[in-house]
Amino acid sequence: MPVALERATRIVQVLLKAGKEYVCLMHLHGDFKEEEVRKACKKLIGKIKQIPPVKSAVKRIEREREIYYLEVLEINGRDILFRVGCEAGTYIRKLCEQIGKELNSRAHMLQLIRTKAGPFNHKEMYSLQDIKDAYEFWKEGDEELIRKIVKPIEFGVQHLSKVYVFDSAVDKLCHGADLYAGGISKIERGIKKGDFTAVMTLKSELIFVGESMMGSEEMLKAEKGTAVRTNKVFMERGIY
Amino acid sequence: MNKLPFETIKKEILVRKEAETDLSKGKRPEDRSVEELIKYGVICVNKPAGPTSHQVSDYVKRIFGTKKAGHSGTLVV
Numbered sequence: 001m002p003v004a005l006e007r008a009t010r011i012v013q014v015l016l017k018a019g020k021e022y023v024c025l026m027h028l029h030g031d032f033k034e035e036e037v038r039k040a041c042k043k044l045i046g047k048i049k050q051i052p053p054v055k056s057a058v059k060r061i062e063r064e065r066e067i068y069y070l071e072v073l074e075i076n077g078r079d080i081l082f083r084v085g086c087e088a089g090t091y092i093r094k095l096c097e098q099i100g101k102e103l104n105s106r107a108h109m110l111q112l113i114r115t116k117a118g119p120f121n122h123k124e125m126y127s128l129q130d131i132k133d134a135y136e137f138w139k140e141g142d143e144e145l146i147r148k149i150v151k152p153i154e155f156g157v158q159h160l161s162k163v164y165v166f167d168s169a170v171d172k173l174c175h176g177a178d179l180y181a182g183g184i185s186k187i188e189r190g191i192k193k194g195d196f197t198a199v200m201t202l203k204s205e206l207i208f209v210g211e212s213m214m215g216s217e218e219m220l221k222a223e224k225g226t227a228v229r230t231n232k233v234f235m236e237r238g239i240y
Numbered sequence: 241m242n243k244l245p246f247e248t249i250k251k252e253i254l255v256r257k258e259a260e261t262d263l264s265k266g267k268r269p270e271d272r273s274v275e276e277l278i279k280y281g282v283i284c285v286n287k288p289a290g291p292t293s294h295q296v297s298d299y300v301k302r303i304f305g306t307k308k309a310g311h312s313g314t315l316v317v
Contacts, residue, residue: 001287003297005306006279019244069242085244125286128299135303143274150281152269159246166259185259189252202261203268220254240265
């Protein structure tokens with residue numbers, strides 16, 4: 001579970017929109033051959049359509065989500081364990097029902113754990129005791145462990161495309177201004193209009209996260225116009 | 241191995257206009273002091289079974305003596 005501190009706190013909202021990976025235990029309402037189950041699961045890789053469940057915070061209209069990968073890990077009778085990588089906002093409970101449907105039957109979700117949220121994965125996690133120890137060691141003069149445990153906020157935006165701006169633009173952005181094309185020094189290739197984008201200094205510090213109003217190529221050529229509309233500012237004012 | 245899209249994309253940089261950066265302002269993430277790291281920091285906590293996500297992030301907040309801490313999600317990672 002990612003925990004963000006102080007100025008980084010709002011990064012957790014950025015992670016809501018990041019791709020996720022889950023390991024899910026599903027129960028089938030019928031007996032099927034292993035190949036049939038694997039085939040049905042494979043069919044759901046790619047773009048799928050889902051209607052949000054009755055109990056949900058969003059409007060219940062059909063929406064498209066992408067399943068990047070779906071791997072069956074274990075089959076034990078009617079219980080199927082699988083790993084799925086998917087776009088933010090995919091309902092795994094629905095996905096289980098869709099797998100059931102693919103088998104001309106039904107299925108439901110028994111258990112779910114999340115193993116990735118954007119750049120955060122289950123492989124590098126620390127216990128509360130580790131964190132407490134690291135803090136105490138640091139107070140006694142040993143920084144090694146705390147430096148390993150506490151990641152810079154930039155770690156949390158690894159999954160976003162980036163735009164790098166001139167020093168002269170930084171403070172205006174810290175005050176909440178949108179980024180204009182004229183303030184851009186470098187751009188990562190592949191940004192599309194509407195993408196969630198991280199705006200960085202030339203020292204690779206995160207300034208803000210926002211929605212791009214132009215694609216990479218347009219940012220490269222444009223002399224004026226809003227390139228990235230501000231959403232969440234992280235850098236403090238007065239540093240630049 | 242199974243990878244999310246951003247884990248496979250090769251990042252290529254397009255230069256609009258090269259520029260220098262003033263080293264007396266700001267700091268590269270790897271040059272930050274521990275205090276600065278904590279101020280702009282994220283931690284991946286192995287959430288123990290029992291307490292809620294909110295209680296766990298509250299506990300982390302108390303370890304560091306910070307005013308704010310937020311968590312993302314209620315599941316494993």
